[in-house]
Amino acid sequence: MPRQFFVGGNFKMNGTIKSITDIIHNLNQAPLDPGTEVVIAPPGLFLLLVREHLKPEIEVCAQNVFDKPNGAFTGEISAEQLADAKIGWSLTGHSERRVVLGESDSFIASKTAAALSGGLNVIFCCGETLDQREANETIKVVTHQLAAVKEKTKDWSKIVIAYEPVWAIGTGKVATTEQAQEVHAAIRKWLAEEVSTAAADETRIIYGGSVTEKNCAELSQQADVDGFLVGGASLKPAFVDIINARQSKA
Numbered sequence: 001m002p003r004q005f006f007v008g009g010n011f012k013m014n015g016t017i018k019s020i021t022d023i024i025h026n027l028n029q030a031p032l033d034p035g036t037e038v039v040i041a042p043p044g045l046f047l048l049l050v051r052e053h054l055k056p057e058i059e060v061c062a063q064n065v066f067d068k069p070n071g072a073f074t075g076e077i078s079a080e081q082l083a084d085a086k087i088g089w090s091l092t093g094h095s096e097r098r099v100v101l102g103e104s105d106s107f108i109a110s111k112t113a114a115a116l117s118g119g120l121n122v123i124f125c126c127g128e129t130l131d132q133r134e135a136n137e138t139i140k141v142v143t144h145q146l147a148a149v150k151e152k153t154k155d156w157s158k159i160v161i162a163y164e165p166v167w168a169i170g171t172g173k174v175a176t177t178e179q180a181q182e183v184h185a186a187i188r189k190w191l192a193e194e195v196s197t198a199a200a201d202e203t204r205i206i207y208g209g210s211v212t213e214k215n216c217a218e219l220s221q222q223a224d225v226d227g228f229l230v231g232g233a234s235l236k237p238a239f240v241d242i243i244n245a246r247q248s249k250a
């Protein structure tokens, strides 16, 4: 079975009630490829607003989740609370949380496991810094990040893996199609060797880092690129063109 194309929009800490309402309106009106799964991750404050007004075919995703179900954890939100609010997804492992918030591989793995056992699907992000790429450590870094998740998670059927090279995020420097394909293929090989051949066949591996309506068609042609995780461009009307990129996938 071919893997369903997947496009996520990560708004990060951007947007107001007005601008997010405009995005919802645009997505509700636009003709979207029905063969593509679409997931939107607004700031936590707006999750319920988006879930209430966005058409139900588009899923809603938290940008963060804690690794405990409830309790005295000021400022945190659990998978159980998200699931109760009909938020079906969470991001984990985004490089901005790894770098700015200091989240470790093992904490991210705990959060991923807690999200899955709380009933969520997860977009797990991995990727190398520029220094690591220049030191030829890309595959080592990415598989190390994946291995931390494997220690705490057996079932990968509700995980989408987002390869997001840190040097390509918000910089306008998109990975070349060859660079993206090479790492995606390495991740698929890792899944085959470390998880199962079914996981390797079925897991969506999406690319994130300066994806726009201009570069998405070419990236989407790569055999192991199953979609995108889009930051800045997901806030713009042209996000619709990225959602529809699969229509040009041969």
Ligand SMILES: O=C(CO)COP(=O)(O)O
Binding pocket: 010, 094, 164, 168, 169, 170, 171, 172, 208, 209, 210, 211, 229, 230, 231, 232, 233
């Ligand atoms: O971090 C990203 C998505 O999670 C990518 O961000 P940009 O598309 O703004 O580079």
